[in-house]
Amino acid sequence: MTTDLIGLGDRADIILDIDASTPLTDSLIRSVAEVCDGAEDSAEAVVILRLADRSLPGTPETAWPGDTGVHAVNKWERVLRRLERLPAATIAVVQGAVGGPALELLLAMDYRIGTPDVVVRPPFLGRDPWPGMLLHRLSQQTGVAAARRITLFGSEISAERALHTGILDELAPADDLAAPVAAAAKLATGLAGSELAIRRRLVLDAATTAFEESLGAHLSACDRALRRARTRTSAAEGSAA
Structure with missing residues (x-):
């Protein structure tokens, strides 16, 4: 996970790269909290999260949230809520498999850009669907029927269907993500506070x-x-x- 502060015109945008295959750790929570700190301190910043599964091909899928406790889950839910309430516009960019932390973070963002190879995979812990606030956000944003199919039966969601259900707002080629991100960030200029x-x-x-x-x-x-x-x-x- 890396966090950058980059200047775009008269704005300094906060960019965080997150490996979507990571389990829930203190490091992950801390990284998102630091992004929130930066956005709360910079009135004109736009927050951009880049989410991609960087595990090696053939690597077993990481169970979410992994070997952790409810105290860590509570801290994670609180930092997601903080992200969701930032006084700054937030943009997510996702590629490949979107599950675990990527899906949780994606649903807390204002604008979501994905590549055509995106596959949304609801997180499972063992054989059970993960019952975190992800379920609440999915139901609220996609409707109960879509959320039921996704979460209870583990239905994978293609990029096109994710766009149709509102999980994504825009699809863009993987080799040309900079343009839609810059356009979305420009539209967000002045939307702060x-x-x-x-x-x-x-x-x-x-x-x-x-x-x-x-x-x-x-x-x-x-x-x-x-x-x-x-x-x-x-x-x-x-x-x-």
């Missing part, structure tokens, strides 16, 4: 929250947006005077 996090939360909560319960939060967000718009207009008029 607590207002981004609030809008993301409103979208995620919509699947499980009644209209009446959501109304107050949406009206509060609308009020803040209107106030900021008036402030910008007043500032522009003052500069023109």
Whole structure:
């Protein structure tokens, strides 16, 4: 796992490479936490996770989360939730087999780019589907029927089907990933801060929250947006005077 801070124009983006075949370890949790630290400290950063299975051909698939305990699982779920709530736009790039940490991280990201060889494989521990919050995110984002097929029966998901179900947002050739990543990062420019996090939360909560319960939060967000718009207009008029 490697973390880089690269400059793109007036932005410094945070990039983390993760081997999708790794089990759950303190090192993995720490790497994601460090990305969150950097994004929370840099208002204009875009977080980019590059997820690929780097195990050698013929290597048995790593059980997820591996030989660990519920305390580590709790720390992992907390850092995923933190990633999901960052005041920065997040982009995932996935290649090949997507299971274990790659799938868990992918579902916590704002925008997901995959290559045509992507195969989504729900994680198993022994013969049992892993019952982590992955199930919650899959059900929330793809619907109960799709999540049931994927998680209960271990159905592999092709890149095209992942795109259709919303697990992926875009497919791109493996030899030309830089262009769509740069385009997505450019679109994300300026989307930062607590207002981004609030809008993301409103979208995620919509699947499980009644209209009446959501109304107050949406009206509060609308009020803040209107106030900021008036402030910008007043500032522009003052500069023109």
